[in-house]
Amino acid sequence: MSKKKETDQTIRARITVFPRPEILDPQGKAIAGALERLGFDRVSEVRAGKSFDVVLEGTTAEEAEAQLGKMAETLLANTVVEDYAVEILGTATT
Amino acid sequence: MSKKKETDQTIRARITVFPRPEILDPQGKAIAGALERLGFDRVSEVRAGKSFDVVLEGTTAEEAEAQLGKMAETLLANTVVEDYAVEILGTATT
Amino acid sequence: MRCGVVTFPGSNCDHDVYHVLKHVLGQEVFFLWHGEENLKSCDLVVLPGGFSYGDYLRAGAMASLSPIMASVRRHADAGGLVLGICNGFQMLLESQLLPGAMRRNRTLRFECRDLHLRVERADLPFTRGYEAGQVLRMPVAHAEGNYVDSEANLDALEAAGRVVFRYSDPEGELRDEHNVNGSARAIAGITNEGGNVLGMMPHPERCAEEVLGNSDGLPLFATAVAGARAALETQAS
Amino acid sequence: MSGEIKARPGEPQVDEQLAIDHGLTGEEYGRLRDLLGRDPSYTELGITSALWSEHCSYKSSKVYLQEFPTEGPRVIHGPGENAGVVDIGHGWVAAFKMESHNHPSFIEPYQGAATGVGGILRDVFTMGARPVACMDALCFGDIDAPRMRYLVDGVVRGIGDYGNCVGIPTIGGRTGFHAGYNGNILVNAFALGLARRDRIFTASASGVGNPILYAGSATGRDGIHGATMASESFDADSEQKRPTVQVGDPFTEKVLLEACLEAMRTGALVAIQDMGAAGLTSSAFEMAGRGGTGFRIDTDLVPRREAGLGPYEIMLSESQERMLLVAERGREENLAKVFRRWGLEVETIGEVTGDGVGRVLADGEEAAALPIDPLAQAGPLYRRPVAVPKDLEARQKDPEVPEPEDLSGTLKRLLGTPELGCKSWIWRQYDHTVRTNTMIGPGGDAAVLLLKGTPAGLAMTCDVNPVYCGLDPYSGGSQVVAEAVRNLACVGAEPLGLTDCLNFGNPENPEISWQFRECVQGMSAACRALEVPVVSGTVSLYNETDGVSIPPTPSVAMVGLVPDVSNLPESCFQQAGDRIVLLGEDASDFGGSAYLRLLYGVEQGRPPTVHLGTEERLADLLRFLAYEGLSTTAHDLSEGGLAIALAEACFGRASGHLAPVGARVHVDLAPRALFSETQGRAIVAASPENVEKVLEEAETLGVPAVDIGEVGGDRLVIGCDGGSIDLAVEEIHSIWSTALPRALGM
């Protein structure tokens, strides 16, 4: 598909993906252990997730939100075991 | 080390780690390509990073900030190629 | 001579290296434990391949903070021989005994196959058994072998002649499709200023016996062993 | 035995309906009540439904499995233990088994496949054997079917990431694609471990008063009812019923493996078993069952990952990377120390008792008290009605077999299919060289592992042809065993035993039960004739989605011994100038052939008949040629027939250093016969000096043999009566080696 510009807005967004609370998180578990060994004795839990910073061009904040949700559903998050959140970081007009 | 409680505060924080802008990010590149193939034609860039949600107990927001910075420096981020950011998500008193 | 192979939780090539040093080269070999600082006065210390702590954060990151790494650093600073293979190389980077860092392979997949390496430095304790420009065939098996650093640092590394192995084609030509993991400047192995610390992604211990059809990796251990003995003697005198 | 057990707050009312929701029949529920002389508690119902599930009880398959030959001079432990054990000489034994993880892999391919590998590894090191090799048998649907590319990618990553991290080489397997798996893929994982003959551990809880220890990961809600689920068909709402997905933790598996092997050396360990399907329930009941003892487990002492887990959840959770141990009383600390040193959680959660009752405590009260042996005895056993499929006759009718218009083009098309293309896209994601024993990795007929310190090697192969089995389950069952023996013989290996994973549809459908019975009988006949004992295995039934069952799929993994690895034949040509000899005779077999299926979409006819005598003579010859170092190459004919076998032999060894090379042959066959799949055939290559000896030996052993041509050049030239193939090896090699990634779009 071609990048036909509808608007001249550039939108920066972040999609954050974490394992569902009830799902085992081996990474978080291992990291918590390492932090404890390093003497960070106040740490009671760590969950490890992923972040994706996405730049969209020629779109609007509303359209972007919808698009980002779809991206998470179809590719970035595995909704069987993960939850995701979408956050618009900034909008710039060029 | 023992978890001697100084305060009764529980602090939830997020540490986000991303590859430095000048460092190539094969994963982000691949994801951008995949999104494009899926028809998300407004995407101009994707960076892939990591997020860590950390729960600290018996500490203060200030102490926590300092601790979290150290955790990132010593373990969670490889400062040779990665930048990190610390964000306090919430404070609860039990 | 005394060789030490460090076992970290999740190391899985420790026994392979042990086998080569002990049974193929007949050396005195000890397993060293990540949680201790004791190097059992070994002359050669090997950080083996594997998935230390599952490589759940960054490959080698958690292991690089183990108690034994402080001793390994002292050993290296004193000119002692340190060999980091695969996960061991990643630990050397994470502990900044060697410069740069590893990213995921550009294929974003684990790559297990034989690759060709061009020897860039044949004058190091580990590489005297090779000729400069010689092409070796060695197995790789990793998901994070994509070496990166800033252009400036890479230039400095090259200028100091610290690139030891590069991925090449069978004739020794640097061709992109042979740089499977996408490493900067096709780097497969590097050394420190002193030349006594070597980090490499390919597995010389997996090609150190003819019975497995390939012994290109054997000279590396053989000369390291000899080299360590030499270092020992100079220290004594 | 204790009387009524108080219901715990919040527990549902136990009645027949609840039992049925647990997958028991009303009749089975009645048996349970008669056995107890009272209503079962909620926890007891959960435990019983798991123990009596198809997955744990084999209630529909037992009657047929009894037909397998399970004994042999080298068999030390047959079916019944966590893994089969055979003597491989030099003081060593090999423990191996295959397990299915089909349903979980269809729901979440990455974690499903990963935890499948984890489970099978634990089955092996539970026996005191250090795992040294894995294989995987995969059946996917049409690549273009919904989710299929995602499933392939996820399954392969899952298997790779898990095995790679634990550090066990995956050296072989089998991958197929068939629309019959569109709604229900198969993931069968195999693992093999080595132990000194006198160091094998079994899982029999003995010694009243001995403490029971729990080691490894904490317990969560993961996979509660996995066992019952693996005993049900898929339908729209299995998605809803879905338990918490089990997540694999290969790092914990690796340290658990090291800790267990170390613990076994302390001498303080009495018995050990992993918590697999049905978790704590099956491990506790099976260990006590074998020991003729009872147990008391206090669920309050079980390490937990989350709050609010009652005895029901704790007994049925399928959280991964957990082991149950019985320690010698007073020496439990010796064991605990080992696990803590490896950074693992370990707790004493109960003890072995003498009353033969399995008691589960929570909050100081009994939540379950089940008589272990009687419960097993009372377990249901079915001889399900069988019926010949109505459409069988039609499907077995002799098919039209067109002559290929363009021979070279036909070969190219076949080599370019994911079915016949190279599988290196898969096995390059698996570490197949770690542990430095791999002499022949993936890509050949059988993989070969060096037994360090001995002249010997272990060979293994993984096979099944679901199309044959669908058209004639009996001969399909024989064929899979015969092909495995042939694959082993190619590298000069004598079979030691096999393990299987019998994947079928819904046994309550008489046609499926018929398939199962026929398949098992065909396999048994071949096992007897070729002297291969069945030492372990799994049955996976109810592989059915919306009423459609998968093709009958008896995956087989066979292990063999190579007495001396000094001159292993390769499955590819090595030396220009070598003569190529075709062993066996063509009988124009196209029923269920790749030729008809992949080029004409026809799956019809009788699959090739398996002549067990012929197979035996061929295997003897292949082994003899290998021992005597007479053959440099040996490659059997399977899917795609002679043309495909010759092409594969020209492609060198992807997992090694052997370069592609051409060949020029002529056979007195009709063009289409180049693709016939008559069994009991192979090609071998031998130096010009040796070729006469090869032909003589074949003669003496009664194996038809013809010198059909020679190795060399850079083209594959196959002449036949009225046509010829003439192609550049480089061209077809690239078609073949890129076929799978191309089809996957990766």
Ligand SMILES: Nc1ncnc2c1ncn2[C@@H]1O[C@H](COP(=O)(O)OP(=O)(O)O)[C@@H](O)[C@H]1O
């Ligand atoms: N899923 C897999 N994992 C590992 N190796 C595999 C897999 N699928 C196929 N292979 C390898 O690819 C090669 C070809 O497989 P296959 O055609 O089934 O061989 P054969 O016809 O001799 O049984 C074999 O060496 C097999 O081990």
Ligand SMILES: [Mg+2]
């Ligand atoms: Mg074969």
